[in-house]
Amino acid sequence: MSSKKTDRREFLRQGAALASGVAVGAASNAASAQLAGPETFIQGSDDMVAYGSRSRFVDSKRIPHGGRHSPDTFGLDFHIATPLQEQHGVITPSSLFYMGTTRGSYLPDIDPSKHRLMIHGLVDNPLIFTMEELKRLPSVSRMHFVECAGNRANNRMTTVQETHGMTSNAEWTGVLLSTLLKEAGVKDGAEWIVAEGVESVKGASSIPMTKAMDDTLLAYAMNGEPVRPQQGFPLRMLVPGFEGIFNVKWLRRIKVVDRYYMTYNDYGHLTQDPVTAALGYQIGPKSVIVHPSGGMQLPGTGYYQVSGLAWSGGGKVARVEVTTDGGENWFDAEIRGEPQPMAHTLFAFDWDWDGSECELQSRCIDELGQIQPSRQEIGEFYETPPGERIRVRGQDNSIQPWRIHSDGSVHNAII
């Protein structure tokens, strides 16, 4: 065979194939061609390479909480709630983590190379650490929620962001406070610590030594990167299961003391009633159905996965129960993933909606056997007369009812 002849034949064959291909493509995109891709593409940029950002089609955002705008007229941030209804899984993205401050505070803009932590007071060896020194010490990474005392639902609220958005959950990495206290050598008679931040009000909280030595964590990282400024960069205290205000941000100083110091933060918790005092300290067992929740619209009858978050300041979530008939019958929800102590835990429940009006609720049972109470049960506990508005004292861990109307709309059913 001459190569010349072969070349010519090959040329003709290719030409024919190309012509027919063009013809098919022009006639229809279906048969053998690939599915069309997206209409537009994101232009690569150095910024996007260095630090990714979310899709322009995703717009979940935090909102000011509790009727006070953030930033306020002074430029202070106060309370900001996370969009739980947009969250999937148990990790709150750092950029959407809820925020609370003591009085309202300008965000400290701290150079970590200049930041120091001092431990002093009733210790044998007062110590000062740089951030680099803290990172040299043995570390732990743990999932923990933080929840504000202001995470209280009422009947004027619509969405789960309004009723429950003042809690968030992250993986925190840092040094156990017990490691540092052992280094410093706690003296006899040391019963409390006072932890203090560097923000303008230098917010300080008193924490019992039992908790300080148990699982309190000084975190320099959350969700794999340095703690964000709104969460206390470069160092914050995590007091797992205690109300938000104890989790001191921008932590600079820990004083070991012999008694309860009534700091301004502690004054904020002050009450006359020992029951309320106990209920405003360690957070109770709590849960909320997030899908579906207030303001959502079910498109029609049929299958839905009911899902939500459960947590407790007392330890791990042991069980979550769900009712679809306003509390007449309760069923075990499925726990998704391995529950961690004092961490948001995902639960889910298979549900077929028949189109009739109904009420969804969830309740958390923790490893201590504590059961999340309904508002009615709380009313009975305080012997609230029938018809009188039920007051939930201390941290509000009452059951959240969502009413599904027959048109599929979902409503807050707190009376």
Next chain:
Amino acid sequence: MRSFKFLLPIVVLTSLTVTAQSPTQYGVGRTPTAEEITQWDISISPMGEELPEGSGTADIGAQLFLEKGCAGCHGTNGTDGIAPRLVKRDVGVLENPWGYGRILPIRSPFATTVWDYINRGMPLGLEGTLLPDEVYSLTAYLLYLNDVITDDQLVLNQDSLPDVKMPNEENWAQVPDWFPKEPRLQGYPY
């Protein structure tokens, strides 16, 4: 930056000395000087052990309340500003002082807490700039406005301030002792 090179040998020597002095497990961190601790430590116990020397009166505090800008946010009388109200309402003398409301200089069981908050957290934007004498005077003024003290010439200092009897001194609930793995409140209503 260049000067660090010359400092390096000194730094190494210092940290060696500290490590030798501290019987810690990891030998990380350094011992603060007594001066550093004094400078950093602004905690005030309810009994006021850490209060610095100084003194003031409500009479002087009334002037400072205007001069230091307090009135700008809290109102000229401490009752009508955009910042929290500082004076109880005119409700006479209540049997239960809790009824005066959430107003720090009357609700707090300890006068030292009032001193501490002004000292660490006021005034907005200039926190930490007040001198001890000024904090004693402003504390005295707020206590005076709330009828906790009745003499605007009464001198409050590191010795007398902790002795001021607050109406809620005995009238508050201690937080419970805390131990791991215990319910927050036995019997509620679980």
